[in-house]
Amino acid sequence: MTAALPRDESAGTHPDAVLEVTGLDVHYGLRRRRRRALHGLSLSVAPGETVGVIGETGSGKSTFARTVLGLVRASAGRIVIGGEDVSAYGPRQWRGLRRRGVVQYVFQDPLRSLDPDLTIEESLVEPLLVQGVERAEAAGRARTFLARVRLSEELLDRLPGELSGGQRQRVAVARALVTEPRLVILDEPVSALDSANRVQVLQILKELRAHGVALVFISHDLGSVAGIADRIAVLYQGELVEVGAARDVITHPRHDYTRLLVSSAPTLRSASADRAERDALRALLHA
Numbered sequence: 001m002t003a004a005l006p007r008d009e010s011a012g013t014h015p016d017a018v019l020e021v022t023g024l025d026v027h028y029g030l031r032r033r034r035r036r037a038l039h040g041l042s043l044s045v046a047p048g049e050t051v052g053v054i055g056e057t058g059s060g061k062s063t064f065a066r067t068v069l070g071l072v073r074a075s076a077g078r079i080v081i082g083g084e085d086v087s088a089y090g091p092r093q094w095r096g097l098r099r100r101g102v103v104q105y106v107f108q109d110p111l112r113s114l115d116p117d118l119t120i121e122e123s124l125v126e127p128l129l130v131q132g133v134e135r136a137e138a139a140g141r142a143r144t145f146l147a148r149v150r151l152s153e154e155l156l157d158r159l160p161g162e163l164s165g166g167q168r169q170r171v172a173v174a175r176a177l178v179t180e181p182r183l184v185i186l187d188e189p190v191s192a193l194d195s196a197n198r199v200q201v202l203q204i205l206k207e208l209r210a211h212g213v214a215l216v217f218i219s220h221d222l223g224s225v226a227g228i229a230d231r232i233a234v235l236y237q238g239e240l241v242e243v244g245a246a247r248d249v250i251t252h253p254r255h256d257y258t259r260l261l262v263s264s265a266p267t268l269r270s271a272s273a274d275r276a277e278r279d280a281l282r283a284l285l286h287a
């Protein structure tokens with residue numbers, strides 16, 4: 001197997017990084033049930049950068065997302081968000097960080113990012129009111145962001161349950177961005193959408209990059225991430241095995257697992273191996 005590249009070579013080198021993760025270990029369970037989900041993960045995200053984190057099911061992607069949102073506790077390592085060392089934060093401090101809109105998130109299921117009892121307008125306005133923005137200004141900003149995700153103002157009075165899945169996910173994206181955070185963690189944001197909605201949401205996310213927000217885009221699907229990420233980080237069995245410019249990772253994957261991912265992505269086949277080579281790689285990885 002190709003030699004692993006277990007860390008982001010740029011980690012620790014961006015004094016102004018919006019996210020700096022160093023040597024992150026995460027375990028689940030206690031005593032004999034204790035299992036390691038992430039090991040020695042180091043990754044740095046620069047302002048305005050989009051980093052795709054890809055890996056197969058169980059590789060630790062959601063664990064990474066949940067840890068940098070303070071929803072899962074790391075057993076070792078350092079997390080710095082927007083210059084603030086949050087490694088030792090307890091649940092209350094993490095809540096404060098999320099409420100201040102320093103880091104925002106979009107999950108696969110928009111119903112997890114949206115309160116089912118709040119109208120779309122309330123959902124968009126609430127994080128701004130928490131920040132002390134006047135109601136009239138908050139309402140104006142809610143409309144601006146609704147337009148940015150290409151939804152009509154007619155939806156403002158509806159509840160999330162009264163929208164389609166694609167509309168809901170676009171509201172979740174608008175809600176994550178309305179406070180103009182410097183960092184948004186997107187965990188499989190398009191996986192639950194049909195292909196038309198997937199294309200639209202990906203296009204919207206691409207456009208949002210122009211507004212300077214840094215995105216960590218987590219997906220099992222290299223094809224979804226390929227067109228949007230500046231850099232791609234590959235997780236395999238809880239370890240980062242490759243990090244590089246998206247184009248380099250896709251055209252010159254260095255790790256066997258990345259090679260397999262590239263060759264298995266239907267939209268990237270032209271840059272990839274044929275079926276026999278994929279089978280050979282799979283056999284090598286599972287040997």
Ligand SMILES: Nc1ncnc2c1ncn2[C@@H]1O[C@H](COP(=O)(O)OP(=O)(O)OP(=O)(O)O)[C@@H](O)[C@H]1O
Pocket residue numbers: 028029036037055056057058059060061062063064220
């Ligand atoms: N709450 C939990 N308790 C115990 N083990 C967990 C828990 N959550 C995840 N795990 C385990 O940690 C490992 C990583 O899981 P994680 O959900 O981070 O993977 P993933 O890459 O996001 O997978 P998927 O693409 O299926 O969502 C897996 O082995 C999983 O079984």
